[in-house]
Amino acid sequence: MKTVVAAIALPLLAAAAPAAQASIPPSFGVMAVRSGSPIHYAQMNAAGQKFWLGGSTSSYCPSIDGIVCPPGNQTVFASGGNAMDVEVPGGQQVYVDPTGALSFTQAHSASIPAGSAVGGLIYETGEPWNHYTFSGWGATGFMACPTSDNRWQVFAAMQNATVPSGDVDDCLGFSALALTYNGDVPAWQYI
Numbered sequence: 115m116k117t118v119v120a121a122i123a124l125p126l127l128a129a130a131a132p133a134a135q136a137s138i139p140p141s142f143g144v145m146a147v148r149s150g151s152p153i154h155y156a157q158m159n160a161a162g163q164k165f166w167l168g169g170s171t172s173s174y175c176p177s178i179d180g181i182v183c184p185p186g187n188q189t190v191f192a193s194g195g196n197a198m199d200v201e202v203p204g205g206q207q208v209y210v211d212p213t214g215a216l217s218f219t220q221a222h223s224a225s226i227p228a229g230s231a232v233g234g235l236i237y238e239t240g241e242p243w244n245h246y247t248f249s250g251w252g253a254t255g256f257m258a259c260p261t262s263d264n265r266w267q268v269f270a271a272m273q274n275a276t277v278p279s280g281d282v283d284d285c286l287g288f289s290a291l292a293l294t295y296n297g298d299v300p301a302w303q304y305i
């Protein structure tokens with residue numbers, strides 16, 4: 115994979131205040147930083163139990179009396195980054211599947227493929243930005259890999275990932291800024 119070029123200037127984000135130090139880290143959304151690339155400033159979105167840069171969030175909320183459905187249009191990770199910020203009972207876990215793809219579990223299921231990395235996602239506090247990363251399997255954070263339908267799928271940045279194009283050199287390493295989310299739980303469940 116190509117190396118991340120550190121981006122110093124983030125004018126678009128200047129208005130976002132860094133998170134205060136707290137004992138429980140906040141929920142957060144992720145924005146990719148890879149200057150001079152098509153994924154620069156792209157939002158990370160959950161869809162199809164995987165993650166993508168750009169596109170839109172895919173979510174579901176049942177029509178049941180007593181449930182007030184959240185908008186479900188923003189992808190937000192729960193405190194710590196190893197689960198999604200959802201209302202569905204049982205929650206939804208985040209893991210890295212054996213191909214290296216960042217993934218989340220289906221609602222009402224704890225099923226995770228054998229050989230996945232569970233619990234290895236990290237929320238790192240920093241100044242001025244907090245970051246989301248993965249350091250299992252010798253990975254150095256995340257990379258985005260092009261798909262045949264013109265999307266960018268998120269993988270752990272490691273040479274032996276099994277990526278859509280078949281060649282990790284097509285992938286772009288990126289820095290994953292963790293932007294604090296303040297608000298009601300954003301989704302019932304992601305799908």
Ligand SMILES: *[C@@H]1O[C@H](CO)[C@@H](O)[C@H](O)[C@H]1NC(C)=O
Binds near residue numbers: 185187188
């Ligand atoms: C999500 O939907 C709400 C309500 O429809 C809307 O106000 C908000 O702008 C949307 N947010 C995003 C990130 O699309």
Ligand SMILES: *[C@@H]1O[C@H](CO)[C@@H](O)[C@H](O)[C@H]1NC(C)=O
Binds near residue numbers: 212213252272275
């Ligand atoms: C990829 O390489 C890492 C580090 O050597 C190793 O831990 C991991 O099992 C490998 N994954 C696959 C799918 O081969």
